[in-house]
Amino acid sequence: MKPAQDSRTALLFLLPLLLTVLIFIAAPVAGTIVESFFRDVTFLPRRFLGVDNFRSLLADRSFHQSVRFTLLFTFASVPLEVALGLIFALVLNRPLPGRGLLRAAVLVPWAIPAAVSGRTFELIYNYSYGLANYLVLTLGVSEAPVNWLGSSYGAFASLVIADAWRTTPFVAIILLAGLSAIPDELYDQATIDGATGLQQFARVTLPLLKPVLTVALLFRTIDALRVFDVAYVITGGGPGGSTNALSLYGYQYFLSGDFGYGSAISVVLFALALILSIFYVRLSGFGRVLT
Amino acid sequence: MKRSTIWILGLCLVLPLFGCRQQPEARLTFAIGGAPAELDVWEELVQRFSEQTGIAVEMLRQPTDSNQRRQGLLIPLKARQADPDVFLMDVVWLAQFSASGWLLPLDEDVSDQFLPRVVDLVDRRGGNLMALPVNVDAGLLYYRKDLLKRYGFAGPPATWAELASQAGTVQAGERGEHSGFWGYLWQGAEYEGLICDFLEVAASAGGGIVENGRFVLDRPANRRALAFLTGLIHDEAVSPPNTYTQMREEEVREAFQNGRALFERNWPYAWAQHQSAGSAVAGKVGIAPLPHFPGGEPAATLGGWHIGISRYTDTPEQARALVRYVTSFPVQKEMALRLGWNPGRRDVYRDPRVLAELPYLGQLREIFDHAVARPVLPYYNQLSQILQRHLNAALAGWVPPEEALRKAQAEIEAVTARYRTGRSR
Numbered sequence: 242m243k244p245a246q247d248s249r250t251a252l253l254f255l256l257p258l259l260l261t262v263l264i265f266i267a268a269p270v271a272g273t274i275v276e277s278f279f280r281d282v283t284f285l286p287r288r289f290l291g292v293d294n295f296r297s298l299l300a301d302r303s304f305h306q307s308v309r310f311t312l313l314f315t316f317a318s319v320p321l322e323v324a325l326g327l328i329f330a331l332v333l334n335r336p337l338p339g340r341g342l343l344r345a346a347v348l349v350p351w352a353i354p355a356a357v358s359g360r361t362f363e364l365i366y367n368y369s370y371g372l373a374n375y376l377v378l379t380l381g382v383s384e385a386p387v388n389w390l391g392s393s394y395g396a397f398a399s400l401v402i403a404d405a406w407r408t409t410p411f412v413a414i415i416l417l418a419g420l421s422a423i424p425d426e427l428y429d430q431a432t433i434d435g436a437t438g439l440q441q442f443a444r445v446t447l448p449l450l451k452p453v454l455t456v457a458l459l460f461r462t463i464d465a466l467r468v469f470d471v472a473y474v475i476t477g478g479g480p481g482g483s484t485n486a487l488s489l490y491g492y493q494y495f496l497s498g499d500f501g502y503g504s505a506i507s508v509v510l511f512a513l514a515l516i517l518s519i520f521y522v523r524l525s526g527f528g529r530v531l532t
Numbered sequence: 533m534k535r536s537t538i539w540i541l542g543l544c545l546v547l548p549l550f551g552c553r554q555q556p557e558a559r560l561t562f563a564i565g566g567a568p569a570e571l572d573v574w575e576e577l578v579q580r581f582s583e584q585t586g587i588a589v590e591m592l593r594q595p596t597d598s599n600q601r602r603q604g605l606l607i608p609l610k611a612r613q614a615d616p617d618v619f620l621m622d623v624v625w626l627a628q629f630s631a632s633g634w635l636l637p638l639d640e641d642v643s644d645q646f647l648p649r650v651v652d653l654v655d656r657r658g659g660n661l662m663a664l665p666v667n668v669d670a671g672l673l674y675y676r677k678d679l680l681k682r683y684g685f686a687g688p689p690a691t692w693a694e695l696a697s698q699a700g701t702v703q704a705g706e707r708g709e710h711s712g713f714w715g716y717l718w719q720g721a722e723y724e725g726l727i728c729d730f731l732e733v734a735a736s737a738g739g740g741i742v743e744n745g746r747f748v749l750d751r752p753a754n755r756r757a758l759a760f761l762t763g764l765i766h767d768e769a770v771s772p773p774n775t776y777t778q779m780r781e782e783e784v785r786e787a788f789q790n791g792r793a794l795f796e797r798n799w800p801y802a803w804a805q806h807q808s809a810g811s812a813v814a815g816k817v818g819i820a821p822l823p824h825f826p827g828g829e830p831a832a833t834l835g836g837w838h839i840g841i842s843r844y845t846d847t848p849e850q851a852r853a854l855v856r857y858v859t860s861f862p863v864q865k866e867m868a869l870r871l872g873w874n875p876g877r878r879d880v881y882r883d884p885r886v887l888a889e890l891p892y893l894g895q896l897r898e899i900f901d902h903a904v905a906r907p908v909l910p911y912y913n914q915l916s917q918i919l920q921r922h923l924n925a926a927l928a929g930w931v932p933p934e935e936a937l938r939k940a941q942a943e944i945e946a947v948t949a950r951y952r953t954g955r956s957r
């Protein structure tokens with residue numbers, strides 16, 4: 242085949258993907274950005290507002306609360322998930338008996354829909370008949386049941402734990418793929434050179450794992466920023482709005498029929514995800530790896 | 533690659549886009565949500581309508597969750613879709629739906645056949661009748677007759693102070709053998725139910741959310757109500773600590789039904805459940821109007837579902853026929869008997885068979901006359917979300933009641949200013 246024909250064929254095969262990205266990702270994002278400059282409320286005439294929606298957001302205390310929660314949640318849950326995922330991956334990468342079965346079992350939480358695992362955790366945290374209080378009372382740690390979701394720290398930690406339980410396997414599997422791509426010879430050489438296990442981890446494993454680690458961090462960060470299910474199911478944004486994630490806040494405005502303001506909230510969320518993504522890519526030199 | 537292969541691939545991509553075209557036809561779409569058992573009854577009723585009139589009806593089954601039902605209507609209406617033609621709306625959506633121009637006024641004013649207070653509060657807009665009540669709800673006090681008697685109380689409490697003291701006495705007595713027993717269970721989690729519970733306590737002290745068309749949240753009666761509710765959890769400790777984190781209708785109903793509480797605030801639906809086989813409290817439950825503060829009157833928040841027709845319907849005559857059918861005496865009576873739904877029609881409350889099978893209905897009718905509506909405003913949901921967060925923070929004990937009310941008021945004013953002027957500041 243001639244080169245020109247080659248690239249035409251390539252384009253044809255890429256066409257479905259490009260169309261999908263265009264129709265289902267680029268168009269809605271562009272639409273939402275346009276929408277965020279309008280007053281689009283079902284019971285009022287549509288009107289161009291410029292940046293007024295964003296100006297209102299700056300003064301909106303519930304919005305501040307949501308941004309604070311969303312960022313804290315991301316910075317607490319992602320490092321935890323990546324650290325745990327790395328430990329899982331390192332363990333699963335060793336020749337263990339029944340390793341295949343273990344690797345499959347690790348994936349189970351990730352396969353459960355977030356709403357379902359959220360409901361499970363809500364039952365665990367339940368004040369009257371939850372597992373957590375059963376344990377606390379049976380072990381005699383506390384005399385009275387604990388209202389786990391009753392303080393802002395408690396509610397926050399409960400959400401981070403529920404999220405980490407579900408997504409750590411995802412990080413573990415990605416990192417495991419990265420680990421198995423590192424040739425054994427490198428470790429053999431390192432051993433001959435007299436490197437300790439810790440030195441091998443720091444000098445061989447980590448640098449070679451960096452691109453994969455970046456992918457895991459990137460995916461998890463974007464996902465954590467968009468957190469919806471666990472907060473919706475476990476705390477409903479409470480108590481006192483302390484766990485009202487940005488996506489939940491935007492959803493409340495869409496549901497109220499205020500599409501302009503809801504879009505502005507979504508645009509802020511999109512911008513946050515974009516900034517953090519660029520930061521990661523820059524930091525890791527991931528862009529160079531890709532090209 | 534052969535040219536024909538390219539064409540076939542291309543066609544495969546494009547063809548599905550045209551597959552969904554449909555011929556329009558004169559059939560009604562009726563959107564209705566609820567528990568599966570409820571929907572089965574609806575299906576049967578709608579089928580009978582089709583047989584009687586020859587009008588084909590497609591039932592659009594929606595979930596039970598009220599937010600998801602709202603979302604399921606918001607999207608087609610915003611897109612001006614002809615379907616669904618007829619739907620049920622939660623009482624708090626009515627203002628938004630009619631202000632958005634989504635409802636076709638009902639042509640004949642039959643409102644005198646319905647509960648007048650309910651219709652006047654929510655169904656009218658600009659002289660037009662926009663919707664009719666299919667099912668009417670109001671907050672009630674459920675109490676354990678056997679326990680009140682055992683502890684020497686003559687009857688259910690008339691004032692909130694009596695409620696707190698009866699709850700305290702019985703709770704202390706029952707705790708000996710029943711460690712998870714509570715005096716009073718109500719809805720305090722951060723969701724719409726909290727507004728309902730707060731509003732009826734506030735109204736029973738002479739308070740409310742709107743006064744002469746303005747929001748006046750921070751006023752003595754409201755502070756008193758919120759302080760009382762917070763005190764139930766933290767001072768009297770007759771309501772559990774998870775009141776403000778987990779207590780919604782079903783959690784409250786289950787706990788009461790398992791015999792774990794003396795008093796319960798809930799909607800009328802809980803009655804039939806409490807009387808069902810397998811309920812630990814069957815035959816031991818009484819209902820009463822909610823208590824009030826001295827000098828105030830008992831109040832109950834109005835809930836329920838109303839039927840309306842979409843402005844974008846392509847079959848208005850058939851849609852009107854369906855509304856007439858659903859709100860007719862025989863259908864309303866059947867829904868009362870089979871679903872325990874409290875009808876919007878007045879005449880059903882006088883029907884001997886209904887009264888024989890649902891003895892509490894006469895009492896409910898009186899409670900409906902004390903019903904207070906949540907603000908009938910198109911942006912009620914925004915207002916409610918803000919208020920939920922601040923009330924809930926007060927119940928958690930994080931901010932004093934007056935500060936919570938003041939903050940909520942400031943935030944609500946900022947939001948509503950955007951809707952009044954259309955330009956934010």
